[in-house]
Amino acid sequence: MQAYKKLEIVINTLEVRRLVSLLNEHEIGGYTYWKGARGRGDRGLQDGEGLTEAFSNAYFLVGCTEPEFERIREPIRALLADAGGVCMVSDVQWLVH
Amino acid sequence: MQAYKKLEIVINTLEVRRLVSLLNEHEIGGYTYWKGARGRGDRGLQDGEGLTEAFSNAYFLVGCTEPEFERIREPIRALLADAGGVCMVSDVQWLVH
Amino acid sequence: MQAYKKLEIVINTLEVRRLVSLLNEHEIGGYTYWKGARGRGDRGLQDGEGLTEAFSNAYFLVGCTEPEFERIREPIRALLADAGGVCMVSDVQWLVH
Amino acid sequence: MSADVLIGNLLNPVILFFFLGLLAVWIRSDLAIPTALSRFLSYYLLFCIGLKGGAELAHSGLSMDIFKVLALALGMALLVPLYAFFILRRRLNLYDSAAIAATYGSISAVTFITAINFLEENQEPFGGYMVAAMALMEAPAIIVGLLLFNLYDRNETGGSARSPSVRQIVREAVTNGSVVLILGSFLIGIVSTDKSVHALLPFTDGIFKGMLAFFLLDMGLLAGKRLASLRGSGGFILRFSVLIPLFNAALIIGLAWLLELSKGDALLLTVLCASASYIAVPAAMRISIPKANAGLYVPMSLAITFPFNIILGIPLYYFLLNQILN
Amino acid sequence: MSADVLIGNLLNPVILFFFLGLLAVWIRSDLAIPTALSRFLSYYLLFCIGLKGGAELAHSGLSMDIFKVLALALGMALLVPLYAFFILRRRLNLYDSAAIAATYGSISAVTFITAINFLEENQEPFGGYMVAAMALMEAPAIIVGLLLFNLYDRNETGGSARSPSVRQIVREAVTNGSVVLILGSFLIGIVSTDKSVHALLPFTDGIFKGMLAFFLLDMGLLAGKRLASLRGSGGFILRFSVLIPLFNAALIIGLAWLLELSKGDALLLTVLCASASYIAVPAAMRISIPKANAGLYVPMSLAITFPFNIILGIPLYYFLLNQILN
Amino acid sequence: MSADVLIGNLLNPVILFFFLGLLAVWIRSDLAIPTALSRFLSYYLLFCIGLKGGAELAHSGLSMDIFKVLALALGMALLVPLYAFFILRRRLNLYDSAAIAATYGSISAVTFITAINFLEENQEPFGGYMVAAMALMEAPAIIVGLLLFNLYDRNETGGSARSPSVRQIVREAVTNGSVVLILGSFLIGIVSTDKSVHALLPFTDGIFKGMLAFFLLDMGLLAGKRLASLRGSGGFILRFSVLIPLFNAALIIGLAWLLELSKGDALLLTVLCASASYIAVPAAMRISIPKANAGLYVPMSLAITFPFNIILGIPLYYFLLNQILN
């Protein structure tokens, strides 16, 4: 196994494209995400209701190396500052196959 | 970045309202959840099938400070003891923006 | 609370049955999963589009004891080597109820 | 004649699609209707049945039959879970007995709708108020089941009951989406003008059979998947799942004869009593008696009683009613 | 006569299902239409309305009325958010004022479709080009709202505006799924042969009312859920949500009289001006003015203005137009 | 006459909605049909086509044509992937060659359904058994593709093949949801009474074209999204995606003439051979040859061959068949 950083990001669904572009631009090796998350935070309740995705969130899971993390840390911070959302970072072991 | 506790809770979908109320009552800063989780545990298989949500789970992600965690630790334990489900706690770094 | 290993596995949706069988065979106490994850990795983009689930992923969350983990570590590695996907391992505290 | 009706029912596409669903599971096909669609189809059927029932009632006006039917419906909904419980207790634990009793005391909307389809194909009239009877029978058995459980639980184990109060459970059973939708549609059907109900016919009538066939395909898939969990659960479970419906049916057919119900009303009431719930009651039991084995009460009603009723039960009850009534 | 129309509207199943949705939320029922279905139903309605509008236009051909209507539509879409903004600024902060102004300047497709249903039930003709008017009115208010916001934001706070440029927002408003679908269907309706449009009728016409009723049930559920967040938000909000539609309606009714619009066209235009957006505009505002309170602008349009229009507004505007025009 | 048919096809709303989908992607609209709905629409179409085919066969009874058609269908399903493979191998690696060969040997149900719609609009009869031909052609190419892959893989690389055995893959291809649904509906159509099939007509026939139009809108969205991944993949890929269908079509048109097939049957068989799979085969390849580039075989069939067939192919093949047959 190998030490990796794990990023967990919750962000408004309408911002998915922006975050994906950001990860691609910074050549992050991979990511996973899903839509349909609801929640509450500084910007109020996102209850997932209505005919638009504007009131629901997406969840991103990014496993990356330390240098990769350093590369996207600041851009992600800037994106969240602008668009809202949260990002949690932790250490994981990557099961190499 | 700032040290936070991360709670991951899996609970029956029909208990979502109760857990959300609990988090609100204890004034937790934020949370995220989604429905449509399937799984197996002590109460058997939840395969998400059928015309009711009774056999599917919801997943909650709560990032909170240590004091917040201490506040909800016991209430969550009591809820899970009553309704089933699991709660895992770990340490994360919060990317402040 | 009790020390546990947490496994997070992302795998193609069509492999869900295989992974569930593997967890059952090795008598893992419980697991949770959901479908509908999208992402990018070595095998390219899985954008969740189309009339088949072949281009979308499932996410598995498995909380297990150290001995349980040792039991499935190798089988999971082999499954991922064959079918693609990722597995991240970390330490969590289990809120016993 | 009875064989004709049986074969006619078996060769009905609506029933055949149910078999197709079972078959698909059996050969391990990946055929699967998205749950959002299942939900929509079931709401669609309730919407149509409610609306048509209400419109029919607005036409026919009130009659004594309504009161007979509603009284019978309520009586059976309270009685069936009682005797079911005591039969079950002889073999099963308290948790399962209470949950299964509630399941069989309540009703299956899809069986009811399939029976309506059957009546229409056999040009047999029935009262629009039967929809109200159906809605009335959904919740009481949950209450009876939980009361019995609480009573014996306190006696036997000193009380392991979960926190949700009986009142809360009743509340949830009554405000259940299906009940609200069918009763709401029923009332809307009553107050709407003929013209406006007529304008909805292509939706409520035209595509109805097709939507029902599609939904029964989905039910077949579901029943097939559930069947597996009954493996090795013993003959008692299987016998109960077929004999209790038959017993309930015999009882209500007798009462229908005594009270001189019309053939159509009697068939629908029979079907309601013979059917078991696999949506509302399981949801309530999952929450209120979580220790009851959902791998038992769901497949019993869904994978045995439901197919039994739509395939054999409905034509059989109809045959018997034909012999006895008129 | 006006009371007749009002009662006829209230007893229309389509409207009654909206009430059923509100009621279901009120009694805390778990009735819920899956969002995939809501989306489908709304796309279905746009598809049908667009196609029928286009086909109608292909039949009737162009006339001066089209230009009058489109000019009026565009004018109002630019004007309404302007005066709404200055009214709102007297009580609310800049963020909310801009967001609400954009909301009320834009339109609600469902209200429009409900009004078309109303016209059809009252056998009142209208032009197929009204569909184009609707599409034309969706985006401009967003632009006006954002321009006002940027203007005052720079003056007042030195600029807190978010990064997406006005151009990007406009882009998104114009390529919005609903706009693309209704305009696309409209154009397809224009170029398709009569025969092929006719072959689609069972889909676009037959089941239309039923689908609309189902969708309004869903809208009732949604409106009911949103209503809660308005509690304690004060009389100004409530008054605005009813009075601005009435004011817009009065203005456009006057203009319709001046420009001698047909009754049907005038009603639809009135409804467009009186209605407020709860899909496209909230989505744009959530992104471009995230500090605006979505717990205000969404429920105002969805839980007050929308019900007001479909229940009272439409018959009222129709009554007034009947008095004034011819 | 041929231009008429082509233009008639291009102005068919069903085809135009496909263009609308492409356009929506091109202008980067957020128009999107929820996947639960796409799945439902595709199942709905298979349900209807199967049922109608079966009912038609029950009417017409068996004839020699059936055997000719089924033999031809099976033969082509085995032959096409063979020669496609060797053509592809000259330019592409083993993985992609095998996957693309399987893709083009199999069929596209939507193209088939669009062709049926075309025949109905041109009042051209065809046999109900064509549905069986379609179902028969779904799986064999997968088997041929995998056999070829395994054969060359062992020779070339010493075996990198994944664990699922060919038997398992075949199993999955045959129990594929679409195959089960269309064959099941076909059999149900055969055994059901005329009356009961007739009662389903508003569902299977009335709203069919509308549902097809809606589904093709969705296909347009999908094709548009997939198109992007072909950028820069070279002329060989593009040529193959158009020329192989044309070659397959020419071959089968010749055989149809030799075997004196009816015009309707011949067109459908041509369309089956000329079409490529983008559901069943990609799913099988994603699992069994994961190293094949899904960014190649999916968009080739979905974003080039599919549009080519429904827009130009069908009217072209029909024109040719009109020249050659009788």
Ligand SMILES: Nc1ncnc2c1ncn2[C@@H]1O[C@H](COP(=O)(O)O)[C@@H](O)[C@H]1O
């Ligand atoms: N403390 C938290 N724990 C988990 N999720 C959170 C937390 N705070 C915010 N979120 C999620 O992030 C989304 C956006 O946050 P915000 O921008 O703070 O409103 C919310 O809707 C939640 O889904």
Ligand SMILES: Nc1ncnc2c1ncn2[C@@H]1O[C@H](COP(=O)(O)O)[C@@H](O)[C@H]1O
């Ligand atoms: N060890 C575990 N790892 C991950 N999820 C679990 C585990 N145990 C239980 N779960 C989830 O929690 C749900 C409820 O658990 P239980 O109450 O134990 O049946 C299950 O249906 C699973 O989705």
Ligand SMILES: Nc1ncnc2c1ncn2[C@@H]1O[C@H](COP(=O)(O)O)[C@@H](O)[C@H]1O
């Ligand atoms: N670094 C990563 N972080 C998060 N998810 C990943 C990562 N790499 C791969 N994945 C997920 O795992 C799936 C399969 O990975 P692969 O087999 O590498 O294509 C991808 O589609 C992603 O959803």
Ligand code: NA
């Ligand atoms: Na019953």
Ligand code: NA
């Ligand atoms: Na407006």
Ligand code: NA
């Ligand atoms: Na082919």
